[in-house]
Amino acid sequence: MMQTVLPSFGDLLAFDAAARHGSFTRAARDLNVSQPAVSRRVAALEADLGVTLFGRETKPLHLTPTGQTLFDVLRSSLSRLETAIAEIRRVQEERKLTIAAAPGFLTYWLLPRLSALTAGFPDQELRLLTGDQRQDLPEADIHVRFGDGDWPGVTAVKILGEEVFAVCSPLFLSRQGTKPDLSRLTTLRLLQLSDRLDRNYDWQHWFRAVGIDIPRKLNAIVFDDYSLLVSAALAGEGIALCWSGLLDQHLKTGALVRISDEAVTSDRGYFATFPTGTTEDSVISRLAHWLAQSATSPEA
Numbered sequence: 001m002m003q004t005v006l007p008s009f010g011d012l013l014a015f016d017a018a019a020r021h022g023s024f025t026r027a028a029r030d031l032n033v034s035q036p037a038v039s040r041r042v043a044a045l046e047a048d049l050g051v052t053l054f055g056r057e058t059k060p061l062h063l064t065p066t067g068q069t070l071f072d073v074l075r076s077s078l079s080r081l082e083t084a085i086a087e088i089r090r091v092q093e094e095r096k097l098t099i100a101a102a103p104g105f106l107t108y109w110l111l112p113r114l115s116a117l118t119a120g121f122p123d124q125e126l127r128l129l130t131g132d133q134r135q136d137l138p139e140a141d142i143h144v145r146f147g148d149g150d151w152p153g154v155t156a157v158k159i160l161g162e163e164v165f166a167v168c169s170p171l172f173l174s175r176q177g178t179k180p181d182l183s184r185l186t187t188l189r190l191l192q193l194s195d196r197l198d199r200n201y202d203w204q205h206w207f208r209a210v211g212i213d214i215p216r217k218l219n220a221i222v223f224d225d226y227s228l229l230v231s232a233a234l235a236g237e238g239i240a241l242c243w244s245g246l247l248d249q250h251l252k253t254g255a256l257v258r259i260s261d262e263a264v265t266s267d268r269g270y271f272a273t274f275p276t277g278t279t280e281d282s283v284i285s286r287l288a289h290w291l292a293q294s295a296t297s298p299e300a
Helices: 009-021 024-031 035-049 065-094 103-120 170-175 203-209 226-234 248-253 283-294
Strands: 096-101 125-130 142-147 154-168 190-193 220-223 240-243 257-275
Touching: 009 024, 009 035, 009 065, 024 035, 096 103, 096 283, 103 125, 103 142, 103 226, 103 248, 103 283, 142 154, 142 283, 154 283, 170 257, 190 226, 190 240, 220 226, 226 240, 257 283
Parallel strands: 096 125, 096 142, 190 220
Antiparallel strands: 142 257, 154 240, 154 257
């Protein structure tokens, strides 16, 4: 049986676009090529088939009977192809899960649990983005945000509560001779996190919360990234504020130690948030609750 040799797919696409638009110019715009390129491809298709596909004596272009037959078959086939490709892409997109969170949360809380996370969602392609503001990263499926859990349009699942205490490296502590009391902390080198949204405790608020009068000026170095601040604390450069749950690894190994027993607590914390209306059995909802449950589980 003789095998039919099909025309160039590019020629067929040019013909399809010209037939849909009734114009070589609009077809060229649709295909992002020049008008002469579309005209040449249609002419090549006509030469290959030995027929005239368009009547060119009037505008818009009109299909000849043979051209109409070819267009009907081609459009039906292309429509099925487009549907199949859209479904393939949809399935692939559903396999992707994107979590957006502040760098400190990703570095110190989520990364130690990454193996457990991938094991818990083996069919998902995970993406981690730095940033916790929904308007800045609308493509994220889950935004881990710090606050009171009351944000419009989202469901919030609490991961960690807020307990804030002072930590430093053993090296820094050894330089002090004896463990300093709270009043002496105000005179030591403090590592401060700047927060343009004023959501987190700084040293001034922390000292007031534990009932300590603070001097007019603190001996503080300000960082805009919590990971950098923690690196400075590990290097013995000063005292940092630690949010319970974030630096557990460093506290367990002794790389950081609590320099004071006092802690400040509040109703705020870290929440996994996702759009209201998301079904409870969806992978997004299941992931948010997995994050919350992992907060009370040992790190992988």
